[in-house]
Amino acid sequence: MIQTERVIASEALRFLRKDPSKVALTVGLYALTLRDAKAAKTLRASYFFARHLDDLLDGELISPHQPDTYAEGLIQQIATSKYDPDCRMARLIQYALPRLQAVALPEDNPKQEFITLINSLVFDYHRRQSRQTLPTSMLYSHYENTVNPSLNLLSTTLHGTLRAKDIPTYATNLSRLYSIRDLSKDWHLGIVNIPEHVLGEASLSTNAAFDQVVSNSVVRTWAQEELCAATDELQVVSKQLADMPPELPNRIISSMIKKAS
Numbered sequence: 001m002i003q004t005e006r007v008i009a010s011e012a013l014r015f016l017r018k019d020p021s022k023v024a025l026t027v028g029l030y031a032l033t034l035r036d037a038k039a040a041k042t043l044r045a046s047y048f049f050a051r052h053l054d055d056l057l058d059g060e061l062i063s064p065h066q067p068d069t070y071a072e073g074l075i076q077q078i079a080t081s082k083y084d085p086d087c088r089m090a091r092l093i094q095y096a097l098p099r100l101q102a103v104a105l106p107e108d109n110p111k112q113e114f115i116t117l118i119n120s121l122v123f124d125y126h127r128r129q130s131r132q133t134l135p136t137s138m139l140y141s142h143y144e145n146t147v148n149p150s151l152n153l154l155s156t157t158l159h160g161t162l163r164a165k166d167i168p169t170y171a172t173n174l175s176r177l178y179s180i181r182d183l184s185k186d187w188h189l190g191i192v193n194i195p196e197h198v199l200g201e202a203s204l205s206t207n208a209a210f211d212q213v214v215s216n217s218v219v220r221t222w223a224q225e226e227l228c229a230a231t232d233e234l235q236v237v238s239k240q241l242a243d244m245p246p247e248l249p250n251r252i253i254s255s256m257i258k259k260a261s
Helices: 003-020 020-034 037-057 067-080 087-101 108-129 136-157 170-181 183-189 195-204 210-214 217-242 247-259
Strands: none
Touching: 003 020, 003 037, 003 087, 003 108, 037 067, 037 087, 037 108, 037 136, 037 247, 067 087, 067 108, 087 108, 087 136, 136 170, 136 247, 170 183, 170 217, 170 247, 183 210, 183 247, 210 217, 217 247
16 A cells, blocks of 8 residues: 555656646645545546556656557556556556445446546557547547546546536537647647648648648637637536536536636
8 A cells, every 4th residue: 555655656746847837736636635535545546547648658758668558558457457566557556446446336337437548548649650630520539538537537536426428528628628728739749639621621731830730720710619619518518517416526527627718
């Protein structure tokens, strides 16, 4: 148990060194201990596990491992429940998963949620290598595969009843907002979140300089329409959440919408 907390703490420090603006989030993950120590540690283990893999597969974390092979190895460990004792990230998932399963609702499947999430990160890794473009429908499906598992795992950990199926437009529209916000960063990483038909209409290749992309009138119009549509859709989600029981996961999701909008 102590070793697990050490891994969590080291990942929290790495996260803060990379992005000091996330200090409130990190403090919140530890402050939750005052409310429910077991849930807080499970949430930290799950969050920093996902954060580590995201950074590794995005190319923001230097590692001796081949990123996709490493992630796929973790999927295998999760699927079989046979964990490598020398793998730091396996230690986190080995701690979190049984505790999630213990509090899960009958229709929940925490193991599959982690596998879906990791697969979405691996998908991002592969499309980053070739600067792959996607049609809008595939982009939105990918957004759901990334955000919905995180929402379900969060709510399960905190003993909430909210699930992604209860607010089905949340994942896509939150991701639409973040994709516009992070357009420059993602473009430079090789993650192309502009739909292929928009780039085609704009006569832009995925190798274009970002200044050329962001100054293009077609792209600018698309980005503005995405922001407006996603913001409107998330306002509807906020109203849905307001009509639900005031559970902690619901309040966290509402806060995330306010912050993004």
